[in-house]
Amino acid sequence: MDLLHSWGVNLAVHLQTEYRAYENWFQLVSSVADLHTTFFIFFPIWFHLKRDVSIKLIWVAVVGDWFNLVLKWVLFGERPYWWVHETKFYGTDPAPALRQVPITCETGPGSPSGHAMGSAGVAYVMVTAVLAIAAKRKCPPLLYCLLQAVLWMLFVVVELQVCMSRVYVAAHFPHQVISGVISGIIVAEVFSRQKWIYRASLQKYFSITVFLLVFAVGFYVLLKVLGVDLLWTLEKAQKWCNNPSWVNMDTSPFASLLRNMGTLFGLGLGLHWPLCSESKLSSSAAFRISCIGVSLVLLQLLDSLSFSSDNQATFYLLSFSKSAAALLVPTTLVPGGISLFLLGKKDEKTS
Secondary structure (H helix, E strand, C coil): CCCHHHHHHHHHHHHHHCCCHHHHHHHHHHHHHHHHHHHHHHHHHHHHHCCCHHHHHHHHHHHHHHHHHHHHHHHHHCCCHHHHCCCCCCCCCCCCCCCCCCCCCCCCCCCCCCHHHHHCCCCHHHHHHHHHHHHHCCCCHHHHHHHHHHHEEEHHHHHHHHHHHHHCCCCCCCHHHHHHHHHHHHHHHHCCCCHHHCCCHHHHHHHHHHHHHHHHHHHHHHHHHHCCCCHHHHHHHHCHHHHHCCCCHHHHHHHHHHHHHHHHHHHHHHHHHHHCCCCCCCCHHHHHHHHHHHHHHHHHHHHHCCCCCCCCHHHHHHHHHHHHHHHHHHHHHHHHHHHHHHHHHHHHHHH
16 A cells, blocks of 8 residues: 555645646635535525436435545545655655645545545536436437537546645545545436435435434444544644644544534425425526525525534534535525515515
């Protein structure tokens, strides 16, 4: 593994040397590739354009990230920014100098890459959704082939940028981002064959949320009893990060787990809330555009809320609640609020 890791470090050094001018771009790509973009931007847009696609997006993102967490706990993947300091591979020779940026110091294990896995899964869902819509509307064969080529080329370019960005910031080795992309596509393809997710009851959402949470915590406790510390990476991040303020609790395994469980539970609650039922208003383009616009604004306001990690239990609880609220806003609160507002205006005109 040391040889594979050394090749990865050499590539990271090459990228940091040859593409230094694109450092801000790579940081932006890494930030956009986070599942946060799916929950706060892609989901509200798709929910009011084509609901089934938005539901699949959440299932692929949440279950994929949960699977990523379990894989990370099993595979014990290193990260370049601490590996170069602790490995004996270089012997008496100086280790390569890797530059760190504010998003370098993630606190979880490195394999597979969560950014690569999440972005690949989400992008795969959106590309296949657009192609399915085009096929359903009987797009001319030549135009469909052109659309297919453009979208898949765009998919490859986006994922290549994500992989390069994760290697550039020294958060991952190349083999970790490649395995992440492959894993993300597999998860998306599996869920493309699942029809039950579109009619799942609130009880099912609750049961699956509890199962995923209990399984992950139980797995952690079991390995802890066996003498395996699954939070071993937190100490390494704190030790080797150049700037202590860059070590963010938001990137810890349990913070990610609670955010995802809150997201899945919020989706179930939003879909089965009385205000979420389909109405005549929801079929109009103006209503849908209004819902998308208002949802995006409110979600950015919600996203501006940050919580202190001094008390971890409170931090995790608030993270769960914030993630659940982020799904309730576009599914229930905004459409319900706009519907009530429009009905009130209609009553004023008739009276």
